Amino acid sequence: METDTERGLKERLESICKGVRWDVVRMIGLAGSGHPGGSLSCVEILVCLYFYKMRHRPSDPQWPERDRFVLSKGHAAPTLYSVLARAGYFPREELWKLRRLGSMLQGHPDMKRTPGVDLSTGSLGQGLSAACGMALGLRIQRNPARVYALIGDGESQEGGIWEAAMLAGHHRLTNLVAFTDYNSLQIDGPCCEIVSLGDISAKWRSFGWEVYEVDGHDVLEICRTLDLADNASSPTMIIAHTVKGKGVSFMENSVEFHGKAPTREEMERALREIEES
């Protein structure tokens, strides 16, 4: 059951998601390269974080008490950039310079170049470890800020993810909340055919994490789960079941659009679809 407030929240967040999807398709289309599939699958997650959950100040990106976000699956950078621009970290015009020489928006997130990016990522399997480091650092400082991270399902094949899982569980990092963008596809095909993740929830639980499974495109479910995680007695993993390429019919569940930009014609078609949705 949705309350009136929730209905208002849902409308607000979904409207931002629609805008972010439009940005993402246009950014990658204009850049002529990038990763549309895994960028579109995590739109709701990032929008709920930056426009609902996280305490942050776009006018003061280095605010010491801000909640942190680590995009461990760094190839979804366009989604992060659009969200940061819409939150007010930098002008939206910057988005159209993605991946160009001299742009503040690199192919993968760069904390030294882009206001609002808390950690440089791109090489998979490292961001979650760094998020653990942040959570440990904040805990040592008695800083109440929290750390959020997003990993990919394909990325979960990296051993480093499980090294981080073990460390966070051991230290009971209650200030750490991670999402898995479970869109079920990786570059070479379906994850279950390449190297299956098996019972992913059981895996995280066995490492000492509190685990939730959500529909990764249901903003209210994501928000409610994020609220639950505030009171966790261990690190939290939210397995978000998503659709790769979500929101653009010919990109949905397509392996091809993992790392391929739309042509100009495809881009125009995708933008129209998003506008009419």
Next chain:
Amino acid sequence: MIPDKGTRHTRDAYAEALLELGEKDHRIVVMDADLAKSTQTERFKERFPERFIDCGVAEQNLMATAAGLAATGKIVFASSFAMFATGRAYDQVRNTIAYSCLNVKICASHGGITVGEDGSSHQALEDVALMRLIPGMKVVVPADYYEAREAVKTAAYVDGPFYIRLGRPKFPVLFDEGYRFQLGKALLLRPGKDVTILACGIMVYNSLVAADILAREGVEAEVLNVHTIKPLDEEAILASAAKTGRVVTCEDHSVLGGLGGAVAELLSEKLPVPLKRVGIQDRFGVSGGVEELMEHFGLTPEHVAEAARSLLRRSL
């Protein structure tokens, strides 16, 4: 003659510098990967348990976690054996620490062939080369206890990533309490005019012994302690090379990419003079005692002296 000041572990120097740093600066955090007894970070753990994190046998996680800690304003010292800190975790060091110029100081012990009996898998012979390739990384190979201690204290307050290579065995002591470490400044230990010997780490002592041998043969060798491999003291090296016209490099490391490699790059571009690189000749290590291995791989004072003689013969 070199005064006998005994031998001491560079790892002990590391531990003592950490205690001093930790006492006065609450931002200092120390991390290890299940080698705290060997790297000596255990002593920091005993004094400041709340600022010590052991990642277990997980060096990749060690480095990426260190990056996250540094991103919250900590000055992080991360330790393991040189092999694993630089080899296993190279991607993490490059992409997550160094690319964003984060304040992680990698202090790795057990560098070089002088690891001894553990053999090839634990003898890092390419760690200096790997770290030197990364933009912005500072690379220091201390020659003794005091130099190691002061280098560690310096590293804490030089912004950005730093690599310090420590040894397993005790190194002969060359300096004393008052030693002042200057990052990027080669230290003239013995002036000479016939040949320049550039050395780092444990090979500094061997180079001084080699200079004594050469002196008895009427050859005046100039010995420089090039503790900082990056940034390299180009000025001092070029000045000495211009004076003597011959250069020998000495390191307990592959002749590719470390001190010898760096000096070869410098001289071939700016002052091509005959060069001989004493070090491991593009081979893997083997098990053995430290002295035996120094002999086997050609790192003794006599080998250094012979390298110098070969250059002198060449120019006759």
